[in-house]
Amino acid sequence: MAKIKIKQTGSPIRRPERQQKTLIGLGLNKMHRVVELEDTAEVRGMIQKVRHMVQVVE
Numbered sequence: 001m002a003k004i005k006i007k008q009t010g011s012p013i014r015r016p017e018r019q020q021k022t023l024i025g026l027g028l029n030k031m032h033r034v035v036e037l038e039d040t041a042e043v044r045g046m047i048q049k050v051r052h053m054v055q056v057v058e
Contacts, residue, residue: 002039010053
């Protein structure tokens with residue numbers, strides 16, 4: 001299955017708890033950290049919810 005790389009570009013400080021937990025669910029918790037995940041509908045939905053704090057990296 002295809003992989004997708006995600007980089008955290010925004011801080012979760014002063015964000016709703018739900019968005020903070022979404023970042024943790026994606027495996028992100030510090031600025032500029034990059035994770036590689038399976039490209040599934042669930043992961044795409046999580047990225048969509050915090051799109052202002054993450055960036056898809058190639």
